[in-house]
Amino acid sequence: MKPQSRENAGGSGFPMLFYKELLRFWRVAAQTVTAPVLTALLYLLIFSHVLEGHVRVHPDHSYAAFLAPGLVMMSMLQNAFANSASSLIQSKVTGNLVFVLLPPITHVEFLGAYVLAAVVRGLTVGAGVLAVTLLFAVPPLAAPAWIVGFAVLGAALMGAVGLLAGIWAEKFDHIAAFQNFFILPATFLSGVFYSIHSLPPFWQKVSHFNPFFFMIDGFRHGFFGQSDVSPWLSLGVVAGCLALAVGTLLVMLERGYKLRG
């Protein structure tokens, strides 16, 4: 072979990194897609069975119909986070991240590939959860654009947060801690299982500092056409958080924080 000076040659590494990230979760779809769909199904069975008749959030809809979109969004967010966080920490711990660090991949391409793969995983799981919830309750479809918008933005935000966590973490335990102490409480306290109007005023206020509340509330608005706060406010909060996460990531990548000693 003749050495090829690559002054002009060589396209972007982004498509391949994105494709590899997709393949990585798709190869183990039983764990990365089927399992979370089953988990959501269990939540739906148990909560809707136990709470039906006790909780009425909307006058016109069953509790199961109220719960379903929340579960869809919760699954999407958790799995988008898990995808980028676990991919990165795995590559770091096993050392094979070096294969991605050696090529001329830009920070934006790197970030884009991980976050977009997380969005695809999130949407795939979300579609699966939505499909099984339809067996129990069919929520209305008041404004599909909001549904798609919050699904994509929410998954992108959590994919970016997962990337942040993956870069910061030094072992799997750190990711687990992040999930247990931040993601899980924030999702449970976001109004997946209830409307925040059923909370005491103090806790309603607290909920307004929880980005998950806005993601769930905005997403649910797409189904019911009504929500606790305006979907525009939710959109602003989610987009703002996403911009903050992406900005932080770009600065971290630029400085080589924890990736390039």
Added chain:
Amino acid sequence: MRFAIELHSVFKRFGAVTALGGVDLTVREGEFFGLLGPNGAGKTTLISIIAGLARADAGRASVMGHDVVADYRQARANLGVVPQELVFDPFFTVRETLRFQSGYFGIRRNDAWIDEILENLGLADKAEANMRSLSGGMKRRVLVGQALVHRPPVIILDEPTAGVDVELRQTLWRFIERLNREGHTIVLTTHYLEEAEALCGRIAMLKGGRVVAQDRTADLLKRHASAYLRLRVAGTLPGALAARTPAQAGGAYRFRLASFDEVDTILAEVRTAGLHITDLAVETPDLEDVFLQLMGEAHA
């Protein structure tokens, strides 16, 4: 002339450890260059800085004239690195691994070259095997392959033959020498000094994060190593000769030679003394002498 690799007073510390204490180094295009030094000398750290895997605290590094920080895309596009650590992605097969790597460099439809790499590294029958199922030596071959997918002008191999059997070593060196003949610049670290001596036209020796020697291999040998004459005689050496060398057990002697002409004079004196030679050998200088001498000196 353009330099394949150029380093200017590169410093790197890890906490209290100074891994690199001001390294200046140049590798010319087309060279087969050896980077030698004991464990912890800073070889891998140096390579990491060239590859952009680590950042220098001070100093500059460039690959084919491209600064590794300011112009990192060009620098990396021109560089292939075989890491010292045996790393792999257990999710994928050998062929996928090579395709991904090629794609990361923005090169799609590279299968003809990938097949050639597989062939030359003796991996053709493992192409569809999962990385997890490969032996250590096989994984090492894939690492070498990954460094070559984009036909980089500059190839750095960080101990590519650690834990590798004789056969692969020979195949690997044949392949790497071919790449070097075709114009690729090769930089190699190894603890097998015979390997370095046989392959590398120029060598830098690193100790404690500093370059203690950087020269053509032949010149290093000339300057720092000597030939020896080993003799075993029946009887005692005459005083003049005995003074040149400490006596060893069983009438064995080892004379340091300033030049090969001295063999003649020594043998003549032995004959004059009427001694019978029972064994004789000439030791040619080798890199190990150079290495030990330089490492010793640098210590003092």
